[in-house]
Amino acid sequence: MDLAFSPDEQAFRSEVRAFLEAELPDDLRHKVRQRQELAREDYLCWQRILHARGWIAGSWPKEHGGCDWTPAQRHIFDEECHAADAPPLLPFGLQMVGPVIYTFGRPDQKEFFLPRLLSGEHWWCQGYSEPGSGSDLASLQTAAVRDGDDYIINGQKIWTSLAHHADWIFCLVRTQKEGKQQEGISFLLIDMKTPGITVRPLILMDQGHHVNEVFFENVRVPVANRIGEENKGWTYAKFLLGNERAGIAEVAWNKKLLQRLKEMAADTPASGDRLLDDAVFSRKVAETEVKLTALEYCNLRILAAMQEGSPPGGEASMLKLLGSEVTQAITELTVEALGYYAAPYELADRTPGSNWSPVGPDAAEGVMGQHLFMRAITIAGGSSEVQKNIIAKMVLGL
Amino acid sequence: MDLAFSPDEQAFRSEVRAFLEAELPDDLRHKVRQRQELAREDYLCWQRILHARGWIAGSWPKEHGGCDWTPAQRHIFDEECHAADAPPLLPFGLQMVGPVIYTFGRPDQKEFFLPRLLSGEHWWCQGYSEPGSGSDLASLQTAAVRDGDDYIINGQKIWTSLAHHADWIFCLVRTQKEGKQQEGISFLLIDMKTPGITVRPLILMDQGHHVNEVFFENVRVPVANRIGEENKGWTYAKFLLGNERAGIAEVAWNKKLLQRLKEMAADTPASGDRLLDDAVFSRKVAETEVKLTALEYCNLRILAAMQEGSPPGGEASMLKLLGSEVTQAITELTVEALGYYAAPYELADRTPGSNWSPVGPDAAEGVMGQHLFMRAITIAGGSSEVQKNIIAKMVLGL
Amino acid sequence: MDFNLSEEQQLLKDSVDRFVLDDYDFEKRRKTSNSDDGFSRDNWKTFAELGWLAVGLPEEYGGFGGPVETMIVMEAIGRGLVTEPYLPTVILGAGLVAEAGTDAQKESILGAVAEGSCMLAFGYAEPTSRFNLADVSTTAEKKGDGYVLNGHKSVVYGAAAADKIIVSARTSGGVRDNDGISLFIVDNNTKGLTRRDYPTADGLRASEVEMENVEVGADALLGTEGAALPVIEKVVDQGIAALCAEAVGCMEMLKDETNEYLKTRKQFGVPIGKFQVLQHRMVDCFIELEQSRSMTYMVTLKLDEDTESRRKAASSAKAQIGKGGVFIGAQSVQMHGGMGMTDELKISHYYKRLMQIDTMFGNRDWHLKQFAALTQ
């Protein structure tokens, strides 16, 4: 047993750190640090920089343009990126549809989609959830009816993150109504410019435009845009959900958020003391840090197992549960640290590029918005309740 | 709206207080205060004193030997008794079977049983639970087969509190196997001296002998000892359970326990400080006291409603839930307050009348034992999970 | 011991409940909240006509009722998520004047509040004070008959709409001394007073109020010079009781809405209310509500007891309400799933208000600390 990273891994860490030092633009750093909403161009700017360095897809095989990094390398890369306040990489293309395409796609699909995905030319979004199917994903109703070489799509997706930025959407659609729900689903790649697609913003409680409803009205999609076999989409969907959960613990990001919280509490005057010196507040921070440490070592154990070839099973659900709880604990404490200054809430606060200055201390910027948006992480991607059902069944056999 | 007790009620409080001052024996006070296990004679001694004063059955109608006190009077009586460290009144006779007898019993049953119950001549215990029927009470299997003027009883009861002290047991037995479970149950009164009854101690985790298994092997019970109709026992059982839950919040007792905790924490040295001055410990005590205050006012609201004639419904389940949580919180904190001195655990500690002196501070006596025994209160009398099921169904309609 | 409303109180309750039901549905509330003022002056006029702005004020100045009546109004305000600045004007502002004002001040202000022609706000917090009401850096120096005020008051709810802002300022003593704090009634348009107005996360309006050499007359002093802290504490405790009632209104609405959602929303072929985990969660919400309601009655009925008893009541009630409100709010969002996250459903708005209520006048940590100190 040994906690140390290998010399190679340590060298890799230095390399990543030097790269970030040199290449991460200051304005992006600042925006991330100040919890500002990122514009489409902000994401793409960072994607292009990483793409130029060949580091845009750490987990992908080299043949498809990835780095084929070990789990430990990915972990190191993640840690360094978050420590440097780099923007997050959106998962929809890189973690979700990309691996589906290179695993199940035809050669022409790989050739067309993968390079564009990596370069940022294609921005992807995810068409899974529907109004009637939340936790019960397989009950989806969006229908695809065969018409010659096309499918004609009618239906609605919901909670589609950043669909308003997207060039393409990958969709689960129903191609068969009979039999088991899971057995009539197909997996389609759809150009967002196709006539009949309407994107309607769904404003969330932080008043931000993160997600959308996407309506399909007689949308024609070439059958050639289907991944794999008709009615086998559930297989690809589950594969994708498995990938979605890798890295779900968000250890590096949580560490960064916790560090910011501690800095803020050290700077916050609390009637003559520093807030961080308040016994009860500092205990809550310590409790959260202990929980994060436990999560970190759970994550490392699972990474080590993956490195030896064991795929994560129910453990991924555990990481998702714990990671989301830790994040919510940190954002709640961050709001609490601000006291009354958590209340001021101007929309400008969340608008990219505004010249607005926050009310109260600088560190107050974006805190409430982030907290409110983070209420979603115990709901999206399989709610906490669903994750517990999964563990009860898969791990405990109940 | 008004929180004040009426002048009559305040006068009643003074009367109770003066009575306790004059009549409660010091050795009983001391035993209760030191959390010592009470002997059979301790309970009976106090019962006889109250009986002589005519205050043994506050809630009973006057015609049956009770006081017909209002809910407010009962609340006041309870508060004063606990404040004075009076021993508890055991519920099995006074709260449970007594009201069943005077509500559903025949005149001859009332005449025989009620005076003996009140005087303490008959010590009652409760034969409800069975090994196979815990939360699912109605699934009980103990069989009563008619044979002339007798029933012949075979089966087993479990968790029978203080059966080793009891003269009589009231039992739910199965008189019919067909049909709905609830419709084949009868309610019998059984003399513990009847041949065929064996009482086997069940030692609990505090190493105390509180509960027993009671075995019935061809036990003959006169049909005349049945309450009400054959196969209607479930009705009487539910009536009894309803009464069991009145006063279940144990507000007065919890207040006393909390006060003891605060005294102890004020006396406990914690490396140069008083433990009560520790910000985190005192906060936990404060949280518990707030919870107890909320419980107290929930209880008062329900008492006030009862005073106006509304029987408690699902609210009783709420009181039971909250009361047991508060008690466990207090006993946990009391153990915590002792630090290392919670560990010493000699059986003498729990044996009535021993000359043993506790290890560590005087206040350490009985603390761990009480904490361990109190783990049962979220299990017995309908587990917390069952109480929540009841509220979900009865109050929320889920 | 009696938890029933009198006949008059029941009439008041019917009246405010009807208003919220008929005239304050969620869509209207959203429009009102998003308007420039963040509330409706028409509604304010209605409040005045129906007498609600006189609740809790002294009878000699046209007022009626006391803590119970205030509780009734505030609970309805909570149910409707009403954005009109009732708390800053009627409870805090008029409360301070009623408690400490001269006859002349009462005469000129309380009647105007009751008839809707005067709105008030109370600036007590400062950037470094956190929740300590005695931590006052703002200074008031004597100048001639009057005073010169300098300082910064933080997150003053209702300040933009207020005709007069009441501020705490230090006339003597060190920054955190209990003695030496005074109250001043400052006209909102006084020279040297500048505001930065902003919406708050819970859809209300607040302001940073900066005073630079603001000159006020002797008649601006509210109460005895240097002895304002007990007055502030008393009125803030009244504010806490009112907030508790508002929170109970919010919580009850969330409990009802979420319970209904559990019965109607289907997943895996059954209403999600059939899942035991959600049933028990809903029970936890119900219990938090009942506890919060009990504590609200308790603090409301103890507002006129002695100081220590009142402060214990206020701190314990606030601690419960803060915890219960945030719990019910967060769980209502969670049980509504994605829909709970949206701006278009009312759920998240109640959650945001309950979060704010937890912070206002000191959060759980603060009040548990006060309570611990009072009960040791």
Next chain:
Amino acid sequence: MDFNLSEEQQLLKDSVDRFVLDDYDFEKRRKTSNSDDGFSRDNWKTFAELGWLAVGLPEEYGGFGGPVETMIVMEAIGRGLVTEPYLPTVILGAGLVAEAGTDAQKESILGAVAEGSCMLAFGYAEPTSRFNLADVSTTAEKKGDGYVLNGHKSVVYGAAAADKIIVSARTSGGVRDNDGISLFIVDNNTKGLTRRDYPTADGLRASEVEMENVEVGADALLGTEGAALPVIEKVVDQGIAALCAEAVGCMEMLKDETNEYLKTRKQFGVPIGKFQVLQHRMVDCFIELEQSRSMTYMVTLKLDEDTESRRKAASSAKAQIGKGGVFIGAQSVQMHGGMGMTDELKISHYYKRLMQIDTMFGNRDWHLKQFAALTQ
């Protein structure tokens, strides 16, 4: 990064696991625990023969292995709820000697420990010290070449069985000074040393150790006079890591037993494991166990890092283990219903041990406070 055991470690694990499985079933354990000594000297001999009493000791005195090997043994001790005083003798007692002893002390004690002929105990707590290792009122005054000890050591586990008791005593400084603490090795039969022995709630044995003018020679001093605190802290951190492993053994046993009970116990016609609330509760137990195991690996692998890093590791691990252990213990009792309350089922015994582990070497509150101070 590697969380696998080496081949030798796996062999050790197989050996201790087999012993617990074959020779330490619950009935045997109960008898042993209820015997006069509270443990079995035969078992102790077996431990010696199998080499377990040498684990973690320096190789030059017959020892082998390090923190990982200790973790392996302690986890099995947890699973079996083993009552033999392994922690007081091998980890604390021998640990102190190995850390601070002279060659002569190591020579005379460590070999004897390894071969099972010497048992040890460590008295560090006092009636007023609570969890502060530096709070030492016991005094050691120089007398000739030796020392005279006076004081009271609280709840010394394993003291009755110990041949030698190591105690902390103050040779200089004030009661809570970090400097001025020394360690002494005192023969259990020394004149002036009296014990009150008693069983503990978790079925072990401990004692109050009082010293009245106990005279010891110069060779009783363990380590440098007045400089014992860092030694004590280091060895206590090793004790914490060992306790964490023991707790993981307890928790795993409870998790497995309770999960099995949920599958077999029927109520309302179905196994109670079909109730979603119990499923999720069991998931919470599983997660607490996984977190506790991860933290145990962490602290075990960080015992040899610098002081600050080691102390952070120990305090964070102890805080997690205390919380997780008590949670799993209490929930296992609750999910077993009445049966969980009984003395005859093993469940409650694990709960009692986990409660004690939470307290030992400082409870959650204490370690969260230490951790907060170390990470600010």
